[in-house]
Amino acid sequence: xxxxxxxxxxxxxxxxxxxxxxxxxxxxxxxxxxxxxxxxxxxxxxxxxxxxxxxxxxxxxxxxxxxxxxxxxxxxxxxxxxxxxxxxxxxxxxxxxxxxxxxxxxxxxxxxxxxxxxxxxxxxxxxxxxxxxxxxxxxxxxxxxxxxxxxxxxxxxxxxxxxxxxxxxxxxxxxxxxxxxxxxxxxxxxxxxxxxxxxxxxxxxxxxxxxxxxxxxxxxxxxxxxxxxxxxxx
Numbered sequence: 001x002x003x004x005x006x007x008x009x010x011x012x013x014x015x016x017x018x019x020x021x022x023x024x025x026x027x028x029x030x031x032x033x034x035x036x037x038x039x040x041x042x043x044x045x046x047x048x049x050x051x052x053x054x055x056x057x058x059x060x061x062x063x064x065x066x067x068x069x070x071x072x073x074x075x076x077x078x079x080x081x082x083x084x085x086x087x088x089x090x091x092x093x094x095x096x097x098x099x100x101x102x103x104x105x106x107x108x109x110x111x112x113x114x115x116x117x118x119x120x121x122x123x124x125x126x127x128x129x130x131x132x133x134x135x136x137x138x139x140x141x142x143x144x145x146x147x148x149x150x151x152x153x154x155x156x157x158x159x160x161x162x163x164x165x166x167x168x169x170x171x172x173x174x175x176x177x178x179x180x181x182x183x184x185x186x187x188x189x190x191x192x193x194x195x196x197x198x199x200x201x202x203x204x205x206x207x208x209x210x211x212x213x214x215x216x217x218x219x220x221x222x223x224x225x226x227x228x229x230x231x232x233x234x
């Protein structure tokens with residue numbers, strides 16, 4: 001930010017600008033949004049916007065910091081510091097409610113999946129990078145609770161973040177696609193932990209590695225597998 005507001009009136013103005021920007025990004029996308037449109041939606045002048053922010057990217061940076069704090073709270077349920085050796089919930093089970101919270105958060109903050117998806121089909125958009133890094137930090141925290149190899153955690157968190165960036169916008173718009181997002185994440189973890197040396201302490205997937213069933217071109221896990229990909233956990 002160009003200027004940190006010191007008074008309540010200034011902080012309120014910044015909040016209105018950020019809320020307006022999030023609504024504009026969600027409705028039009030980053031590239032089509034203008035600072036003039038943000039100012040109009042916020043009910044303030046373009047000069048007030050530039051008083052606090054240099055450009056659209058700096059507005060996104062401020063949004064990312066808010067997302068980062070919220071995402072840290074979302075990740076709490078997936079991290080189990082009392083079970084550092086792999087006891088307690090499996091990694092797949094730990095990720096399941098986290099995905100549900102991410103979907104709910106994306107529905108309540110629709111600019112989040114919009115900005116997260118920037119560049120998901122090609123070169124990473126410079127603005128989407130900050131949002132994605134914030135999400136990857138959260139994923140890394142969850143993985144680190146099950147694996148003490150920082151190289152493996154970095155690699156896997158990057159892939160899982162890319163999966164979420166590509167599928168979360170669609171899952172936010174349709175409950176039917178949430179299980180597909182979970183299946184993609186768990187499928188990757190099952191594959192990488194069964195075919196490489198990136199093993200999880202305590203056998204993180206003792207039942208999820210059973211042979212998959214195929215239905216109409218889609219792959220699903222057996223019914224007795226621990227993780228019900230269609231369920232919503234509290």
